[in-house]
């Protein structure tokens with residue numbers, strides 16, 4: 446499993462501006478984005494458990510979450526989602542629809558050819574597209590300084606004739622504000638944008654990662670920058686929410702998660718006789 450812990454503000458701050466009609470593509474680290482886009486948590490959890498009640502009948506697993514009802518997809522192939530998102534944006538433009546396509550990627554994926562090819566066409570055709578780069582400073586064990594020619598990817602936007610933004614410190618309010626502007630611009634025919642967000646991967650690349658590549662003290666330092674407790678404290682300090690209200694929301698979230706896990710555990714395993722359903726067999730589509 447590639448967990449999203451620490452990166453929640455990137456998904457919440459962006460997807461708050463999207464509807465079910467807008468299209469989102471995500472990566473191997475997709476769970477926070479899927480939840481924020483409104484993917485059904487019960488069926489998503491069953492998919493992660495490889496059960497037949499999962500979004501794809503248990504065929505996709507935790508990296509490949511598809512939910513057509515809210516226009517969401519994720520892929521374990523790094524940078525794969527950018528092209529389909531630009532394609533969805535082109536489709537919206539050609540059909541005159543007021544929808545936006547958003548591709549979430551990691552900062553490592555911004556060095557893939559697919560990123561540059563897709564952004565070039567998005568900039569040329571001025572499609573309603575926003576690229577969100579979650580800069581957690583690592584691609585598996587390789588830090589950004591060792592892999593990327595520029596310290597910040599927002600400067601690359603100029604090469605594709607689109608505005609670029611960098612959000613520091615995983616700040617939910619800033620992410621919300623910058624995403625609002627970019628999504629509104631795309632929705633109103635103003636073309637694409639690139640937003641890179643400094644975020645923190647509070648866990649390993651995957652569960653079980655020994656994280657021996659991290660400098661000493663880094664894990665403790667980034668744990669202190671976890672946006673969730675910081676936001677909780679800020680909401681209370683600013684009188685934006687009462688403690689009782691926050692506790693009610695946290696209880697509700699716990700209950701929703703517990704229900705999804707119970708749903709997934711109770712769901713049946715896929716049956717061997719269904720293995721060839723929903724796949725192409727010998728060129729014929731066997732539904």
Ligand SMILES: Cc1ncc(C[n+]2csc(CCOP(=O)(O)OP(=O)(O)O)c2C)c(N)n1
Pocket residue numbers: 472473474521522523524550551552553554555581583584585650
């Ligand atoms: C095309 C491709 N190349 C290599 C991999 C192996 N791989 C999986 S995750 C990953 C690093 C991705 O780093 P980043 O884009 O920063 O995302 P993060 O894991 O930090 O969220 C790599 C190289 C892959 N899945 N797909």
Ligand SMILES: [Mg+2]
Pocket residue numbers: 551552553579580581582583584585
């Ligand atoms: Mg990364």
